[in-house]
Every structure is written in C-alpha cells, then in structure tokens.
Amino acid sequence: MSELRRPSRGTWAVLAFPVGMLAVFFLVPFGIMLATSFYHRIEGGFYTPAFELDSWRRLLHGVFIERTLFSIGICLLAGAVCITLAFPFTYFLTRMRRRPHVTLLVLIMSALALSEVIVGFAWSVLLGRAAGISNILVWLGLMDEPAAYQPSFLAVLIGLCYIAFPYCVLTLYPQLTRLDPELTEAAQTMGASPWKTFWTVVVPIGRPIIVAGFLLAFVFTLGSYLIPAFLGRPEHWTLSVFISDQATFNANVPFAAAMALFLTVLSLGVVGLVTWIEGRTRG
Template sequence: FTYLLTRRPRRVQTLWLVGLLSVLSLSEVIIGFAWSTLFSRTAGITNLFVAIGLMDKPVALLPTFGAVLTGMVYQALPYTILVLYPALVRLDPTLLEAARTLGASPVKAFFNVVAPALRNTIVATLIMVFVFALGSYLLPQILGRPQHWTLSVLITDQAIYQSNMPFAAAMAVFLVLISLALVGMTLLVGRRENAL
C-alpha cells in the first residue's frame, strides 16, 4: 500500500497521510469498541451481508482470533505506513524504470529492486510492529477470548487476578528479553548493512 501511495500525485498522498494521522489520534479503547460493534450480531457487518444476500442470518464475528487480528492490524497499519513512507519517497524512480526497460514485470521489479533497497527499513518496521503487538493490551481483551490474549494481558492476569506474582515476573522478564533481542537484531542488521 505504501509503495502505491508514493506513486500517486502529491495531493492524494497528503490526503491519505492526513487520514492515517487521524487514525493515530484514536485510542485503543475507541478502536476496540468500534470493531466490536462492527463484528457484533445486532449492529455488525453481517447485517449488511444478509441485506445483500451473502448470508442467511446475522452472526457475531467475535470473540475470535480474526477479530483480534483485524483490530491489531488496523491499529498498527498507520505506524507501518508512516515508517515505510519516507524511505519509499526517497527511492530513486529511475531504478524501477531501468528494471522495467530491461524487461522486468512490475512485480519482479518491486521484489528485485525496491525490496532489497529497503531491507533495513522493512526489517525495522517488522520488528517495531511485532513489539507493538506484544504490548497490545485492550484489543485482545475486547475482541478475543483468553486464548487470544497477548503476553502483556497474560502478565496482568497472572499478577492481579490470579495472584501469581512469580509467574507474572517470569513472563515480564521473558517479554523484556524478547524485546531486547529484537532491538539487538535490528542493530546487527543495520551495522552489517552499513559495512557493505
């Protein structure tokens, strides 16, 4: 999406970026309850599917893993786009033109020219979104079941509701170690790329 956005006229890019920034102004609570309404049986999207004949009767689409995933993607997508956007704007368009001139299809040109040029940015974005998802707290509780909860929710559950502080502390240390390992991987990839 970000790649296609950078190929649009400047005015279209500005409108999309303003829209993305407006999504960032929403809290996790608002996002969670908006998606729970959309996935509900009474006021949800399945009523639209019934109206156009795709379904026989409305059903609730939550609490499910798909609902949690949809909410978390909706929350993380603007961050992803805003991190990738500057690198894609700075990418020299003549590289793609050269690949197309040499006979590469648009998909092949993207994967052989754009993706390798943005490897560091893509890795950093993936790690950022993964750490962001690890810390997601409200969306898994609003849209999912306990088996869909993230580590931060499980830590809170163990510490406060189960009164199992040692296990909660062990999970918290595990979460910190995962985060530090990901930051270390990012630094390692960056150093190796700079050495080349």
C-alpha cells in the same frame, strides 16, 4: 550542526533535568520491578521483601510457556500480514501526487493515534451480531441470519493488524521515500514491466527494511492489551493481557514483574536485532 561544541558545566546542568526524570521515573521503577520479582507474595494482593525464585520458577510452567508461544505466534502472523500489505502500499504511497499522498498519511496517522479502546470497540461492533458486517449482508439479502464473528482468533488477528498496519507504514515510509526513482526508471527503460521492476528492483533493495518493519510490528503487537482482551476469549490472551491481569485482578505483582522482565528481554532482543540489521545495511 557542522561542528559540535565541547560540553561545559552548564551543559550538564541543562541535561540534568531530562536525564534525572528518565532515571527516577523509568530506570528506578525498572529496578524496583526487578526486586519485586523476587519478593514473597501474600494472598490478597500484597507482597513483602524477600529473596525467592518462585515467580521466576513459574515462568517455566506450562501455562506461561503456552501463553508465550501463543503470543509470539499470533504477533508474528499479524506482523507478516501487515508487512506484506504495507510494503507495496507504502511504495505506491511515496509515488503518489502530493494531495492523495498527504491525505492518506493523515488517515494513517489518525488510525495510529486511535485508542486501542476504540479500535477494539469498533471491531467488536463490526464483527458482532447487532450492527455489524453480517447485518449488512442480511440487509442485502446475502445471508439469512446475522452472525457473530467475535470473540475469536480471527477477530484478535484482525484487530492486531488494524493497529500494526499504520505503524508498519510509518517504519517503511522514511526509507521508501529515499528509494532513488532513477533505479525503477532505468529498469523500465530497459523494458521491465512495472511488476517485474517491483519484484526485481524494489523488493530486493527493500529487504532489510522489510525485515526491520516486520520485527517492529511484532514488538508493537506484543504490546497490545485491549485487542486480545476485547476480541478474544481467555485462550486468545497474549502476554500483555496476562501480565496486567496478574498485576490487577489476580493481585500477584511479583509474578507479573517476572513476566514483564521476560517480555522486556524478548522485546529488547528483537529491537537489538533490528538495530543490527540496520547497522549492517548502512555499513
């Protein structure tokens, strides 16, 4: 669009429906959640309006801090693993011929669309004792007895990487397709090996998108609920599991609301950081 028109009264009328929907079903629930975090909890799953700081005070307790640090730790680790593999992979992908390029993108999109339910289930089978990797190794004669590799920390990490990897590729993809091919060609004409070109040209140019992709993968894994719940023991649960567990099975909605708001602030902080990095590299 070359010239933007001035909005008329009709324009605002058109905008009223979408903005109204988002306000009523996204912003209002947020407000109610904020209010609920101050409500008084009654044993047995109910809560009444009040102004108490109990739920917020619980955020300073050992269990919550421990869960937070664990969640941040495992999600940072998953983000780091994913970006380390996804950056070179995406770079190679953007330089492939059309056919493998599109095929791999369809694979990536399909993996991204897969329900966490199915990812969690598939990995629990693959890492399980009944029909998993160990059975293949036994069948090949490399192992004596099948073993179970889940639930464990490693299983949760693998699951998180599985859901975050396609997401990482998609955040890197638009920028890496814009990487001027003449830059790498110039480096190679001047005698740099493909390796050296990758490390001295592609990686330095890509540094801001590497950081942004890493942080977005971090927020994305922070949102995972079923992976830690399926593949981990309770000590491997992340904040998302803890929050929904408090809201549904422990029936402590005010505490869950306080934790959800904390998670919102944490995620928004990281997303804000990403926007800031992107703004700086563009300007």
